[in-house]
Amino acid sequence: MRVGVLALQGDFEAHAAALRRACASADVVEVRQVAHLEGLAGLVIPGGESTTMLKLMEYYGLFEPLREFGSRRPVFGTCAGAILLASEVLNPAQASLGLVDLTVERNAYGRQLDSRVVRIAGHELGGEPELEAVFIRAPIIRHIGEGCQVLAQYGGDPVLVEAGSHLVATFHPELSSDPRVHSLFLSKVTV
Numbered sequence: 226m227r228v229g230v231l232a233l234q235g236d237f238e239a240h241a242a243a244l245r246r247a248c249a250s251a252d253v254v255e256v257r258q259v260a261h262l263e264g265l266a267g268l269v270i271p272g273g274e275s276t277t278m279l280k281l282m283e284y285y286g287l288f289e290p291l292r293e294f295g296s297r298r299p300v301f302g303t304c305a306g307a308i309l310l311a312s313e314v315l316n317p318a319q320a321s322l323g324l325v326d327l328t329v330e331r332n333a334y335g336r337q338l339d340s341r342v343v344r345i346a347g348h349e350l351g352g353e354p355e356l357e358a359v360f361i362r363a364p365i366i367r368h369i370g371e372g373c374q375v376l377a378q379y380g381g382d383p384v385l386v387e388a389g390s391h392l393v394a395t396f397h398p399e400l401s402s403d404p405r406v407h408s409l410f411l412s413k414v415t416v
């Protein structure tokens with residue numbers, strides 16, 4: 226199973242390591258150009274800076290190919306990746322792939338509280354009762370569409386959302402040792 230990690234900017238290396246931790250046999254490749262999408266079963270869009278990633282996606286001609294890829298294969302977006310997958314972006318508005326019916330507000334926790342590590346109980350992942358969630362200048366999901374299932378919440382807001390074969394996290398599961406979120410994504414990729 227070959228899975229790509231968009232490697233234009235951000236913490237793509239941590240995602241590649243997390244995918245390998247979740248499944249030792251996963252063939253993980255870095256995606257920097259359109260040709261790298263060929264033969265991939267799924268793709269991760271990492272955290273970083275969504276505006277920068279968007280500019281690089283446009284510069285390398287990846288915007289439309291990524292949208293097309295996501296129309297037929299699973300994509301997992303974390304933090305900036307979640308912003309890029311959303312259908313609507315606020316604060317400020319910016320273009321996005323529109324693969325998941327979500328409205329996200331960027332940097333929505335404000336200056337004081339924009340980065341923290343929390344433990345979330347009551348999630349839908351199974352296994353250990355608590356899930357560590359690392360938030361770094363995270364967005365808040367303000368609205369979810371009908372096809373979205375909330376798998377974890379923090380402060381009353383969805384932070385892990387499943388939408389068909391796509392997965393969105395506003396936190397950084399690749400920075401925690403717990404492999405459950407990446408395992409869930411890989412289970413979608415193998416279907």
Ligand code: GLN
Pocket residue numbers: 271272273274275276303304305306308331332361362363364
């Ligand atoms: N604040 C970033 C943005 O709006 C996202 C931060 C992250 O990915 N950790 O793009």
